[in-house]
Amino acid sequence: MSTALIEARDVELAFGETPALRGASLSAGPGEVLAVMGPSGSGKSTLLHCLAGILVPDAGEVYFDGQRIDNLGEARRSALRRDRFGFVFQFGQLVPELTAEENVALPLLLNGVRRSAALAEARPWFARLGLDGLGGRRSGELSGGQAQRVALARGLVARPRVLFADEPTGALDSLTGEQVMELMVGAAREQGTTVVLVTHEPRVAAYADREAVVRDGKAKILSMGYAPGGAAERVAS
Numbered sequence: 355m356s357t358a359l360i361e362a363r364d365v366e367l368a369f370g371e372t373p374a375l376r377g378a379s380l381s382a383g384p385g386e387v388l389a390v391m392g393p394s395g396s397g398k399s400t401l402l403h404c405l406a407g408i409l410v411p412d413a414g415e416v417y418f419d420g421q422r423i424d425n426l427g428e429a430r431r432s433a434l435r436r437d438r439f440g441f442v443f444q445f446g447q448l449v450p451e452l453t454a455e456e457n458v459a460l461p462l463l464l465n466g467v468r469r470s471a472a473l474a475e476a477r478p479w480f481a482r483l484g485l486d487g488l489g490g491r492r493s494g495e496l497s498g499g500q501a502q503r504v505a506l507a508r509g510l511v512a513r514p515r516v517l518f519a520d521e522p523t524g525a526l527d528s529l530t531g532e533q534v535m536e537l538m539v540g541a542a543r544e545q546g547t548t549v550v551l552v553t554h555e556p557r558v559a560a561y562a563d564r565e566a567v568v569r570d571g572k573a574k575i576l577s578m579g580y581a582p583g584g585a586a587e588r589v590a591s
């Protein structure tokens with residue numbers, strides 16, 4: 355029996371004539387932090403989008419918590435993304451009209467939580483991520499690293515089962531990037547959230563329990579010995 359929480363099996367996807375995934379298989383267990391590396395254009399983001407139910411593969415299957423999700427309609431995949439998944443992207447993508455606090459509360463508001471309760475849930479994240487006093491600022495008034503920490507809080511506030519992070523440190527200098535990674539992995543581990551992390555940077559991937567490499571639309575696990583919360587035993591091939 356598989357212990358995967360999120361899994362792609364033999365996924366294929368082409369954009370018109372361009373094949374992006376050619377039989378990619380990958381899985382992450384509950385509470386695991388999985389780094390997905392590989393050259394530019396190899397299919398990492400496309401694979402992440404298939405796992406997250408944003409893109410529907412042409413062939414192959416995607417499973418979440420034992421349930422096949424690639425064959426669900428858009429409405430059910432969208433509900434799944436809202437209820438079970440969190441997202442952090444390279445450029446924070448905060449809503450500029452909202453305050454930082456409202457941005458963090460957004461997933462809860464979309465899930466029907468009342469505004470006062472959603473903001474009350476959002477607030478502790480500011481102290482936790484070193485953002486004291488910044489809750490009232492808009493994204494234009496935050497540094498890149500601060501904005502990315504707000505985006506991280508937004509990605510985790512609804513306690514998702516899986517956090518999908520696509521180059522979350524790509525726009526940050528290396529020190530700020532490491533701070534964001536430490537906070538991300540620490541908070542995810544605390545709440546048992548699985549993390550699927552796409553990154554170019556080995557220093558960022560080093561925070562993961564396991565690493566996979568995507569090349570030419572196929573994925574390969576590089577390090578095994580998954581041990582959530584502990585160091586992975588590396589048996590690179």
Ligand SMILES: Nc1ncnc2c1ncn2[C@@H]1O[C@H](COP(=O)(O)OP(=O)(O)OP(=O)(O)O)[C@@H](O)[C@H]1O
Pocket residue numbers: 369372373374392393394395396397398399400401
């Ligand atoms: N929306 C799209 N329309 C057409 N082609 C696309 C689209 N998205 C991705 N591709 C193509 O699919 C392939 C895989 O792209 P993808 O973004 O998944 O790669 P990646 O490994 O994440 O790259 P990078 O590290 O540069 O972000 C590339 O050849 C890319 O040009």
